[in-house]
Amino acid sequence: MQKQLLNNSPLPKGKAGVLSVIEKLGYVQIDTINVIERSHHIVLFTRCPDYKQKYLHVLQAQDKKIFEYWAHAASFIPMKDYRFYIGAIEKKPKEDSWLGEWIKENHSLIKKVRKRMEREGPLTAGDFADVTDRKRGTWWDWKPAKMALEVLFWQGILMIKERRNFQRVYDLTERVLPKNLDTTKPTIEEEKEFFIRRALGALGIATIKDINSYIGVGGKLNEWVDKMLKAKEITEIEIKGIKKPYYVLSKDIPELLMEKKTSDTRVHFLSPFDNSIILRDRISTLFEFNYSLECYVPKNKRKYGYFCLPILWHNRLVGRIDPKADRQNKILIINNVHIEDKKVISKGFIRAFAQSLQNFSRFHSCEKIEFNKKISTKITKTILKHY
Secondary structure, eight states: OOOTTTOOOOOOOOHHHHHHHHHHHHOOOOOOOOOSHHHHHHHHHHHTOOOOHHHHHHHHHHHHEEEEEEESSOOOOOOOEEEEEHHHOOOOOTSSSSSHHHHHTTHHHHHHHOOOHHHOHHHEEEGOOOEEEOOOOOOTOOOOHHHHHHHHHHHSEEEEEEEEEEEEEEEEEEHHTTTTTTOOOOOOHHHHHHHHHHHHHHHHEEOOOHHHHHTGGGGGOOHHHHHHTTTTTTEEETTTTEEEEEEGGGGGGGHHHHHOOOOOOOEEOOEEEEEEEESHHHHHHHHHHOOOOGGGGGGGEEEETTOEEEEEEEEEEHHHHHEEEETTTTEEEEEEEEEEGGGGGGGHHHHHHHHHHHHHHHTTSSSEEEEEETTTTHHHHHHTTOO
16 A cells, blocks of 8 residues: 555645655546545545645646546556557558447547637537538447547547546647657567566556556556566565465565654545556455445445445455535535444454545535435444544
């Protein structure tokens, strides 16, 4: 958790701290679900107590220190890493794929959208009227002009200049990239080794599967892991009770061997898309914590709740909480609290839990916290004692 900046790691204040988090994690995933604040804001708030959403906007729109593209998923990525994504950007879809077919069929439309962007950009998808009479495509039922924008974005011709009310604002890549940015395309070896270092630098220890999955655009990295092993830049380690091998950056071994208790006394509520838990098999193996997001599960089949956040305490995942922000009435509604490790229920934990809940509520501009009546009365009363 030290590598994931969840162990009281010292960070600069303000937007510098936000940039530091994105650079150290390698990316922060963007998500649209807003039953509480969107995931990227939760991930940054968890690590930067003074976080404000405007910091992220300034870093993207004004300072040009971050950009949007696909990492593990759609993400904010450090601008200094841009050159290592060029290989992914240049990949073309197979001609017989649905996307390849769509591009061939809509070549004229894509060209028109690009020309208009050259003349009038930056523009949003809403600036393009759908003048076609064709049936909507299969890709999330987007109108053709919006799909053309997305294709141009995937191809690296357009970038996201900023977001306005979460809506993407597109512009030509040459107008978005900083003028002094190194855009030299790396060699295959440089690219692959970069993504391996990125994964291990953020995860600390990882399996081959973890390394391949942390930033998915890097592709299969097994061959280059072997090369870095031979060069002794990374080291294979064993974990008692786990059969598969783990890997670590050799320079991080001294830190790994230092047995030190966490100095972080806070309770953290982790976004379902938080970098520390996004690899579900990893947290199941290392933390013995089985987690899945249930918002895609029918209500009658949910076990814990619509948008449960894992609870982190002293480097352990000890439970989950299902919050919802009633923005109109400024109430943070807690639909469920489930503590799996009952041994953690102590005065120290409850006090820290209550404090984190208050901070979480304030972050959502809520003035009141309400607990669902279905939650154990014992848990609710214990928590409320510490407000």
